[in-house]
Amino acid sequence: MTVAHVTFWSPGLVRFTVFYYFSTVEANGYFNDSRGKISLLHYPARHFLLDTKLHGPGNFTGGIPLKNVVGTKTSVFVGSFATDYTVLLKRDPEAVPMYQCTNSGQSRAMSLHTGEASATIASGVNVILNHEFMNTMTTMKFLSPDGRCYTFGERGNGYARGEGVGTAPGGPLETRALSNLFCGPDRPADDPLMIGSIKSNVGHMGGASVIGAVVKAILMLEQEVVLPNRNFKNPSPRIPFDEWKLKVVTKTEPWRREGPLRVSINSFGYGGSNAHAVLELPRTYLSSHGLGGNYKIAKQIVLPQTKAHVNENSPAPFADHGHLRLFIFNAFDETGGQRQAESLANHIRETSQVRRKGFLDDLVFTLNERRTDFIRKSTVIAGSSAELATSLSMPLKFSRSFKKPVLGFVFTGQGAQWCGMGKELLNTFPLFKNTIAKIGRYLHSIGAPFDEDDEITKDPKLSKVNTALYSQPMCSAIHIALIEVLNSWDIKPTSVTGHSSGEIASAYAIGALSMEDAMAAAYYRGVCSTKMQEKAEINGAMMAAGISEEAATPFLAGIKTGKAGVACVNSPSSVTISGDVSAIDELQKVLESKTCFRASILHIQLRTGNGVKFYSSVFGKEITADDLRPDFANLLGQVKFSESLRQLCLSTGGAKKRRQAKGGNVNFLVEIGPHSALAGPIKQILEADPKLKEAGIAYSSALERKSEATNTALDLAGKLVEAGHVLDFAAVNRAQGKAVVFSSTWDRVERFAHLFSSISITS
Numbered sequence: 130m131t132v133a134h135v136t137f138w139s140p141g142l143v144r145f146t147v148f149y150y151f152s153t154v155e156a157n158g159y160f161n162d163s164r165g166k167i168s169l170l171h172y173p174a175r176h177f178l179l180d181t182k183l184h185g186p187g188n189f190t191g192g193i194p195l196k197n198v199v200g201t202k203t204s205v206f207v208g209s210f211a212t213d214y215t216v217l218l219k220r221d222p223e224a225v226p227m228y229q230c231t232n233s234g235q236s237r238a239m240s241l242h243t244g245e246a247s248a249t250i251a252s253g254v255n256v257i258l259n260h261e262f263m264n265t266m267t268t269m270k271f272l273s274p275d276g277r278c279y280t281f282g283e284r285g286n287g288y289a290r291g292e293g294v295g296t297a298p299g300g301p302l303e304t305r306a307l308s309n310l311f312c313g314p315d316r317p318a319d320d321p322l323m324i325g326s327i328k329s330n331v332g333h334m335g336g337a338s339v340i341g342a343v344v345k346a347i348l349m350l351e352q353e354v355v356l357p358n359r360n361f362k363n364p365s366p367r368i369p370f371d372e373w374k375l376k377v378v379t380k381t382e383p384w385r386r387e388g389p390l391r392v393s394i395n396s397f398g399y400g401g402s403n404a405h406a407v408l409e410l411p412r413t414y415l416s417s418h419g420l421g422g423n424y425k426i427a428k429q430i431v432l433p434q435t436k437a438h439v440n441e442n443s444p445a446p447f448a449d450h451g452h453l454r455l456f457i458f459n460a461f462d463e464t465g466g467q468r469q470a471e472s473l474a475n476h477i478r479e480t481s482q483v484r485r486k487g488f489l490d491d492l493v494f495t496l497n498e499r500r501t502d503f504i505r506k507s508t509v510i511a512g513s514s515a516e517l518a519t520s521l522s523m524p525l526k527f528s529r530s531f532k533k534p535v536l537g538f539v540f541t542g543q544g545a546q547w548c549g550m551g552k553e554l555l556n557t558f559p560l561f562k563n564t565i566a567k568i569g570r571y572l573h574s575i576g577a578p579f580d581e582d583d584e585i586t587k588d589p590k591l592s593k594v595n596t597a598l599y600s601q602p603m604c605s606a607i608h609i610a611l612i613e614v615l616n617s618w619d620i621k622p623t624s625v626t627g628h629s630s631g632e633i634a635s636a637y638a639i640g641a642l643s644m645e646d647a648m649a650a651a652y653y654r655g656v657c658s659t660k661m662q663e664k665a666e667i668n669g670a671m672m673a674a675g676i677s678e679e680a681a682t683p684f685l686a687g688i689k690t691g692k693a694g695v696a697c698v699n700s701p702s703s704v705t706i707s708g709d710v711s712a713i714d715e716l717q718k719v720l721e722s723k724t725c726f727r728a729s730i731l732h733i734q735l736r737t738g739n740g741v742k743f744y745s746s747v748f749g750k751e752i753t754a755d756d757l758r759p760d761f762a763n764l765l766g767q768v769k770f771s772e773s774l775r776q777l778c779l780s781t782g783g784a785k786k787r788r789q790a791k792g793g794n795v796n797f798l799v800e801i802g803p804h805s806a807l808a809g810p811i812k813q814i815l816e817a818d819p820k821l822k823e824a825g826i827a828y829s830s831a832l833e834r835k836s837e838a839t840n841t842a843l844d845l846a847g848k849l850v851e852a853g854h855v856l857d858f859a860a861v862n863r864a865q866g867k868a869v870v871f872s873s874t875w876d877r878v879e880r881f882a883h884l885f886s887s888i889s890i891t892s
Contacts, residue, residue, distance in 0.1 A: 174256040178207065195501040204246035207254060255335030278333070280326040281377050283363045301367040303395065308373035311393075320386075321376040329359040339396040339404070346392040350410045353384045389413040452557050453512045454493045454862045455843045457850055459503040463527045466505060474521035477514050489514060490862075497858035505529050508847030510840055530853030534827070537777050537795035538622040538638060539811065540608055541802025542629030542768070545834075546600045548592035550803035551607050552585050553838040558863070560617055564610040564644075571645055572602060577652060581606050601630060601655030602648060604803060608634030609644060611801050611831050611842075618846060619857045624742035624795060626773045628807055630654065632746060640739030641754035670713040671696065672706045674720060681706065684719055688712045698771045700813035705768070744777040746770040751780065770807075774798075774814050778821050797827045797852055799845065805830035827852060 240246045257263065266272050279285040281304065304324065311322045327341045334341050349356055355378045364370055364377065384390060390410040397403045411424035460466025507525040511517035554561040562582075569581035579599060584592065593599045612634065615621070627635035630651065637647040674681065678698050685693055685706070693708025693716055706716065745752045749769030778795050800807050811828055815821045829845045832838055846861055 174254045178252055178254040194499060198248075202245075202247045204240040204249040205252070206240070206249065207252045252337075252340060255337045277360055278326070278328045279360050280329045280358060281324065281365055281368060282361045283365050284360070285365060301365065304368050304373065304375055307393075308375055312374035316374055318371075318374060321370075321374045323355055323376050323378050325356065325358040325378050329361065330356075339394070342394045342396060343406070343408075346394055346408050349384065349392060350390060350408060353390065353410070355382050355384050357381055389417050451489070451512055452863070453510055453837075453839045453843055454489060455497070455847055455850075455858075456493055456509045456511060456517065457497045457500075457847075457858070458507045458509070458525060458527075459500050460505045460507075460527060461503045463505055466507060466527050467525060470507075470521040470525050474518045477518040477521075481514065489517075492517075493858075493862050497862070504531065506851050508850055510843045510847065528851035530851070532853055534797040534849065534852045534854055535795050536620065536622045536849075536854075537798050538612075538625040538635075539774065539798055539800045539807055540625065540627035540631030540634040540638075541604070541800060541804065541806050542627070542631045543597075543600055543604050544629075545802050545804040545806035546594050546604050547803060547834050548585075548587060548589040548594050550585065550594075550603075550834075551610070551832060551838045553840075554610070554614070554842065555582065555585070557839045558614055561610045561614050564613045565606060568602075568606045568609065568644065568648055571648055572652060575649060575652060577602065597658035598655045601658065602652040604630065605633050605648060605651035607803055607832070608801055609637055609647060612638055614842070615799075615801075615831070617857065617860045619855065619860075620799070620846070620849060622741055622799070624744060624777050626744040626746060626770070626777050628746055628770045629768050631802065634801065635743055635745075636754075636757055639741040639743045639754065641743070641757055670708070670710045672713050672717060673703070674706055675703055676720075677702055678704055684716060687719070688715055690715050694767075696767060698767070698769060700771050700810035701817040702813055703810050742777075744773040746773040749773050750776055770810065771814055774811065775818060775821070778815070778824070778826060779818075795826065796824065797829075797849065797854075799849075800828070800830040802830075803832055804834040805832075 240249050263272070273279070273286050275284075275286070277284075307322060307324065316322075327345045328338070330345070331341055345356060357378050357380050361377050361379055368375070370376065390413050392408045394404075394406045394408070396405075411422075414420075415422050415424065458466055458470060460469060505527040507527045509517060509520045509525070511520055551561070555565065556562070565581050565585070572579075572581060579593070581603065584594060584599060584603060594603060608631070622638065625635045625638045627633070633642070633647050633651050633654075636642040637644065642650070678695050681695055681704050685695070688708075691709030691712030693706055693712035696705045696707035698704055706713065708716075743752055743754070744750065745756070746768045748756075749772035778798075798811060800811070808828065808830065815824075815826055815828075827848070829848045831842055831845050833841045843861070846856055850856060
């Protein structure tokens with residue numbers, strides 16, 4: 130943005146300075162009209178106004194996203210003061226109205242009162258692009274020669290009407306009217322009417338002046354403080370303050386009084402449009418009328434942090450470190466998104482001493498649920514304000530997506546278990562804890578010798594999670610609890626597949642098994658595996674090897690001690706081999722001596738394994754609930770995971786859905802289980818198939834071994850948001866917050882430098 134600064138001495142020796150901003154907000158096409166033209170940019174005032182509107186909390190007052198406004202009976206009123214731009218372009222002002230200072234607020238009130246609109250947006254805008262208008266005002270002695278507003282003071286030297294402008298004749302007239310209305314004989318002399326003016330703070334904003342007054346009044350009410358008048362030293366001798374029971378506030382002070390807290394606002398248009406508004410604090414209004422209801426609790430951000438100014442009813446500063454939350458940042462363009470993050474980081478640091486309990490809940494609620502949903506998104510996970518500020522100080526990566534991803538769930542088989550898997554979710558999400566508790570009660574009822582919750586949180590040295598009796602049902606319990614949590618977040622699959630025992634969770638996910646049936650299958654599967662080991666009916670072992678099924682065949686044929694075979698085709702270049710212990714030991718030595726990879730040995734676990742489609746790794750294809758087999762086929766048969774996943778990605782959905790995503794309907798795979806054990810095989814499967822490779826299917830896991838479970842689960846949710854998925858954020862963050870105010874921002878593109886390049890101004 131280019132800024133020019135010119136000083137003028139007008140007739141009457143009034144000195145004033147004009148700042149020309151040679152740009153406006155084009156926002157990379159954000160405000161383009163339907164014809165692809167930038168007609169709105171013909172009037173900078175209009176465009177700056179749109180910029181300001183889109184900067185507001187949630188883009189509109191109260192944190193209302195744009196999607197909630199479209200199609201509603203919402204009226205829009207704008208007060209505009211000048212036609213500088215059209216004059217500079219030497220064009221007819223067309224439909225650029227001069228509504229003066231007060232019309233927007235007056236028209237808004239009428240619109241609501243008559244029922245013409247159920248909501249309204251009132252605005253005022255004043256963009257000074259030409260000095261001639263101000264020069265004329267000065268010549269007519271409307272303006273102070275000092276360029277300052279001395280409202281109610283002896284230095285007031287403008288010449289016009291009142292409304293707190295600081296004019297010589299206007300001040301006494303307005304203050305007398307206020308005294309006659311509010312300060313009758315019954316008003317105690319020690320309870321004077323406090324008066325002030327926004328113009329002493331920011332000057333006369335022309336068409337936006339009434340909006341400034343309303344903003345100041347609302348800020349005073351919300352904070353329950355009285356804001357001072359600037360430039361006031363000695364009172365005007367023409368205003369008998371004591372006699373009229375008036376007081377000009379000269380410093381910020383707490384607003385303490387019995388009864389309702391009210392602010393009255395005067396606004397007088399030079400064309401004759403006059404308005405007066407009375408605003409009241411909702412808390413005092415409701416209590417005085419014997420009513421209940423919700424209202425905003427003031428956060429003390431205005432008063433300095435001193436004993437004299439601290440609201441005794443306000444809680445002490447709060448150490449806000451708590452459970453992790455997922456913060457969503459929406460941006461129309463990446464540059465603007467980065468500035469928004471930096472601005473918020475600065476705000477968090479600057480308000481650290483006056484922060485109150487609930488700040489993070491309010492902030493995450495506003496960011497996630499009260500902001501307009503733009504096409505670029507970035508996510509941040511933080512458990513405290515300090516963590517959030519630190520993350521926002523680093524560059525964010527914004528992703529762009531135009532459609533909701535189609536999800537496929539992949540359930541990890543047994544073998545990925547570890548002591549402590551998912552334990553942080555027990556304390557963070559009540560639904561996870563309640564599901565685990567319900568599963569624990571059921572397992573106890575059918576004779577399980579352990580408590581699910583206790584085993585998850587047990588000391589690793591004492592845990593039996595790696596025994597078949599424990600691991601089988603515990604992995605399935607993690608699967609089911611994660612399904613429930615993700616479902617509450619509105620993360621639901623279109624299709625599912627499971628690796629080995631993960632088929633139990635797949636059957637639960639498609640609704641073919643109840644929780645009790647699924648857990649019974651998992652528990653007795655563990656019992657069966659344990660008994661076979663104890664009776665030595667199958668004294669075996671399993672080995673993961675990084676070779677294809679075809680490459681493994683000759684090695685298996687050459688085994689001399691015992692028997693072994695391919696138990697699972699994990700991917701085109703990865704298999705799991707099971708068999709007698711002696712055969713596995715022999716094969717390991719052969720593979721290590723003749724190949725360039727190392728094989729890892731796992732003691733025998735003999736793993737087998739509503740509208741949502743089920744791709745079975747027993748059959749290597751889609752099956753229905755009726756095809757589910759009640760026997761131990763997924764325990765004894767080969768696991769065809771590679772083919773089942775490939776079919777899931779290629780075959781899901783009808784022809785119309787397949788056209789929506791290259792290479793297949795599913796474009797985001799989510800691994801559900803204790804660890805991302807299938808990340809490698811999934812990558813290999815996708816890379817090996819040209820269609821799947823071209824599709825660019827994304828992958829993420831709900832949990833990671835030895836990683837904080839809440840963080841990994843929220844990271845999954847964040848990746849889905851960045852891919853275009855819409856979540857139930859209240860369930861994700863467990864936040865029942867209120868909308869808070871802070872600005873959004875985006876890239877500004879210079880558009881008007883050409884306009885001023887030919888203008889010559891001399892003083």
